[in-house]
Amino acid sequence: MESTLTDVQQKLADFMSDISEEAYTAGWMSNLEYALWGAVLNGPVKYGRYFISQDDINTLIKLSNEFNCWIYFDHDTLETAIPITEWREKYNSYLIQNSG
Template identity: 40%
Template structure:
Protein backbone atom coordinates (compact mmCIF):
# COMPACT_ATOMS: atom_id res chain seq x y z
CA UNK A 1 0.00 0.00 0.00
CA UNK A 2 1.52 3.30 -1.06
CA UNK A 3 1.16 6.61 0.71
CA UNK A 4 -2.54 6.69 1.49
CA UNK A 5 -3.42 9.32 4.07
CA UNK A 6 -5.52 8.62 7.15
CA UNK A 7 -8.89 9.28 5.50
CA UNK A 8 -7.94 7.41 2.33
CA UNK A 9 -6.92 4.47 4.52
CA UNK A 10 -10.40 4.47 6.07
CA UNK A 11 -11.94 3.90 2.64
CA UNK A 12 -9.27 1.35 1.70
CA UNK A 13 -9.84 -0.57 4.95
CA UNK A 14 -13.61 -0.60 4.45
CA UNK A 15 -13.27 -1.73 0.83
CA UNK A 16 -10.92 -4.51 1.96
CA UNK A 17 -13.39 -5.52 4.69
CA UNK A 18 -16.16 -5.77 2.09
CA UNK A 19 -13.88 -7.85 -0.15
CA UNK A 20 -13.33 -10.26 2.76
CA UNK A 21 -17.10 -10.60 3.18
CA UNK A 22 -17.62 -11.10 -0.55
CA UNK A 23 -14.83 -13.55 -1.34
CA UNK A 24 -12.60 -14.05 1.73
CA UNK A 25 -9.90 -12.05 -0.06
CA UNK A 26 -8.38 -8.77 1.10
CA UNK A 27 -8.64 -7.21 -2.37
CA UNK A 28 -10.54 -9.20 -4.96
CA UNK A 29 -9.69 -8.48 -8.60
CA UNK A 30 -11.77 -5.54 -9.88
CA UNK A 31 -13.04 -4.84 -6.36
CA UNK A 32 -13.00 -1.09 -6.91
CA UNK A 33 -15.36 -1.40 -9.89
CA UNK A 34 -17.76 -3.81 -8.20
CA UNK A 35 -18.00 -1.68 -5.06
CA UNK A 36 -18.51 1.41 -7.21
CA UNK A 37 -21.38 -0.30 -9.02
CA UNK A 38 -22.86 -1.47 -5.73
CA UNK A 39 -22.62 1.98 -4.18
CA UNK A 40 -24.44 3.39 -7.20
CA UNK A 41 -27.20 0.74 -7.22
CA UNK A 42 -25.98 -0.83 -10.46
CA UNK A 43 -25.60 -4.24 -8.77
CA UNK A 44 -27.18 -5.62 -5.59
CA UNK A 45 -24.57 -8.20 -4.62
CA UNK A 46 -20.91 -9.10 -5.06
CA UNK A 47 -20.03 -12.66 -4.11
CA UNK A 48 -21.45 -13.19 -0.62
CA UNK A 49 -21.83 -9.44 -0.05
CA UNK A 50 -25.31 -7.94 -0.33
CA UNK A 51 -25.31 -4.17 -0.84
CA UNK A 52 -27.46 -2.71 1.91
CA UNK A 53 -28.29 0.97 2.17
CA UNK A 54 -25.88 1.14 5.12
CA UNK A 55 -23.01 -0.19 2.98
CA UNK A 56 -23.84 2.15 0.09
CA UNK A 57 -24.06 5.12 2.46
CA UNK A 58 -20.76 4.34 4.18
CA UNK A 59 -18.93 3.97 0.85
CA UNK A 60 -20.43 7.26 -0.31
CA UNK A 61 -19.49 9.13 2.88
CA UNK A 62 -15.94 7.77 2.96
CA UNK A 63 -15.35 8.52 -0.73
CA UNK A 64 -16.89 11.99 -0.48
CA UNK A 65 -14.65 12.72 2.51
CA UNK A 66 -11.56 12.13 0.39
CA UNK A 67 -12.91 13.43 -2.91
CA UNK A 68 -12.16 10.25 -4.79
CA UNK A 69 -11.84 6.48 -4.83
CA UNK A 70 -9.26 3.79 -4.14
CA UNK A 71 -8.14 1.53 -6.99
CA UNK A 72 -5.55 -1.21 -7.53
CA UNK A 73 -2.62 -0.51 -9.80
CA UNK A 74 -0.45 -3.50 -10.80
CA UNK A 75 2.79 -1.56 -10.30
CA UNK A 76 1.92 0.51 -7.23
CA UNK A 77 -0.82 -1.54 -5.55
CA UNK A 78 -3.65 0.40 -3.88
CA UNK A 79 -3.77 4.02 -4.96
CA UNK A 80 -5.95 7.08 -4.44
CA UNK A 81 -7.61 8.68 -7.46
CA UNK A 82 -9.42 12.00 -7.26
CA UNK A 83 -12.80 12.08 -9.00
CA UNK A 84 -11.35 13.24 -12.34
CA UNK A 85 -8.72 10.49 -12.40
CA UNK A 86 -11.20 7.85 -11.16
CA UNK A 87 -13.65 8.71 -13.94
CA UNK A 88 -10.84 8.34 -16.50
CA UNK A 89 -9.82 4.95 -15.05
CA UNK A 90 -13.40 3.72 -14.79
CA UNK A 91 -14.36 4.85 -18.28
CA UNK A 92 -11.19 3.35 -19.78
CA UNK A 93 -11.82 -0.03 -18.13
CA UNK A 94 -15.51 -0.06 -19.06
CA UNK A 95 -14.66 0.93 -22.64
CA UNK A 96 -12.22 -2.00 -22.97
CA UNK A 97 -14.77 -4.46 -21.57
CA UNK A 98 -17.38 -3.67 -24.23
Protein backbone atom coordinates in the same frame (compact mmCIF):
# COMPACT_ATOMS: atom_id res chain seq x y z
CA MET B 1 5.83 -2.12 -0.44
CA GLU B 2 4.62 0.40 2.13
CA SER B 3 1.25 2.04 1.59
CA THR B 4 1.19 5.53 0.10
CA LEU B 5 -2.28 6.20 1.49
CA THR B 6 -2.90 8.86 4.09
CA ASP B 7 -4.67 7.83 7.29
CA VAL B 8 -8.00 9.13 6.00
CA GLN B 9 -7.61 7.43 2.60
CA GLN B 10 -6.78 4.22 4.44
CA LYS B 11 -10.25 4.34 6.05
CA LEU B 12 -11.85 4.06 2.60
CA ALA B 13 -9.41 1.34 1.53
CA ASP B 14 -10.10 -0.62 4.72
CA PHE B 15 -13.86 -0.41 4.23
CA MET B 16 -13.54 -1.59 0.64
CA SER B 17 -11.22 -4.41 1.73
CA ASP B 18 -13.68 -5.47 4.45
CA ILE B 19 -16.37 -5.94 1.79
CA SER B 20 -13.91 -7.99 -0.29
CA GLU B 21 -13.16 -10.19 2.72
CA GLU B 22 -16.86 -10.76 3.41
CA ALA B 23 -17.59 -11.56 -0.23
CA TYR B 24 -14.58 -13.66 -1.22
CA THR B 25 -12.27 -14.05 1.79
CA ALA B 26 -9.78 -11.94 -0.17
CA GLY B 27 -8.16 -8.74 1.05
CA TRP B 28 -8.68 -7.14 -2.34
CA MET B 29 -10.59 -9.18 -4.90
CA SER B 30 -9.65 -8.50 -8.52
CA ASN B 31 -11.65 -5.52 -9.82
CA LEU B 32 -13.16 -4.81 -6.39
CA GLU B 33 -12.97 -1.07 -7.00
CA TYR B 34 -15.06 -1.40 -10.17
CA ALA B 35 -17.67 -3.64 -8.55
CA LEU B 36 -18.07 -1.26 -5.63
CA TRP B 37 -18.30 1.79 -7.89
CA GLY B 38 -20.93 -0.05 -9.93
CA ALA B 39 -22.92 -0.48 -6.72
CA VAL B 40 -22.51 3.23 -5.95
CA LEU B 41 -23.96 4.05 -9.37
CA ASN B 42 -26.61 1.33 -9.61
CA GLY B 43 -27.66 0.44 -6.08
CA PRO B 44 -27.53 -2.61 -3.83
CA VAL B 45 -26.23 -5.82 -5.41
CA LYS B 46 -25.02 -9.29 -4.51
CA TYR B 47 -21.23 -9.49 -4.63
CA GLY B 48 -19.85 -12.97 -4.09
CA ARG B 49 -21.43 -14.27 -0.92
CA TYR B 50 -22.04 -10.73 0.35
CA PHE B 51 -24.86 -8.30 -0.38
CA ILE B 52 -23.68 -4.72 -0.85
CA SER B 53 -26.42 -2.86 0.98
CA GLN B 54 -27.60 0.71 0.71
CA ASP B 55 -25.84 1.36 4.03
CA ASP B 56 -22.57 0.10 2.50
CA ILE B 57 -23.13 2.32 -0.52
CA ASN B 58 -23.87 5.32 1.69
CA THR B 59 -20.62 4.71 3.57
CA LEU B 60 -18.65 4.39 0.32
CA ILE B 61 -20.15 7.65 -0.94
CA LYS B 62 -19.54 9.43 2.36
CA LEU B 63 -15.90 8.36 2.55
CA SER B 64 -15.12 9.01 -1.11
CA ASN B 65 -16.74 12.46 -0.93
CA GLU B 66 -15.06 13.27 2.38
CA PHE B 67 -11.63 12.34 1.05
CA ASN B 68 -12.36 13.32 -2.58
CA CYS B 69 -10.86 10.08 -3.84
CA TRP B 70 -11.46 6.48 -4.73
CA ILE B 71 -9.10 3.58 -4.08
CA TYR B 72 -7.97 1.23 -6.81
CA PHE B 73 -5.45 -1.58 -6.88
CA ASP B 74 -2.28 -1.09 -8.90
CA HIS B 75 0.19 -3.96 -9.17
CA ASP B 76 3.12 -1.58 -8.57
CA THR B 77 1.69 0.76 -5.92
CA LEU B 78 -0.92 -1.62 -4.42
CA GLU B 79 -3.93 0.20 -2.89
CA THR B 80 -3.75 3.63 -4.49
CA ALA B 81 -5.85 6.77 -4.01
CA ILE B 82 -6.97 8.62 -7.12
CA PRO B 83 -8.91 11.89 -7.25
CA ILE B 84 -12.59 11.17 -7.81
CA THR B 85 -12.67 13.00 -11.15
CA GLU B 86 -9.83 10.83 -12.45
CA TRP B 87 -11.50 7.73 -11.05
CA ARG B 88 -14.68 8.46 -13.02
CA GLU B 89 -12.63 8.62 -16.22
CA LYS B 90 -10.82 5.40 -15.31
CA TYR B 91 -14.14 3.67 -14.57
CA ASN B 92 -15.67 4.80 -17.85
CA SER B 93 -12.63 3.52 -19.75
CA TYR B 94 -12.94 0.20 -17.92
CA LEU B 95 -16.59 -0.08 -18.97
CA ILE B 96 -15.72 0.61 -22.61
CA GLN B 97 -12.88 -1.94 -22.58
CA ASN B 98 -15.06 -4.60 -20.94
CA SER B 99 -18.30 -4.12 -22.86
CA GLY B 100 -19.51 -6.55 -25.43
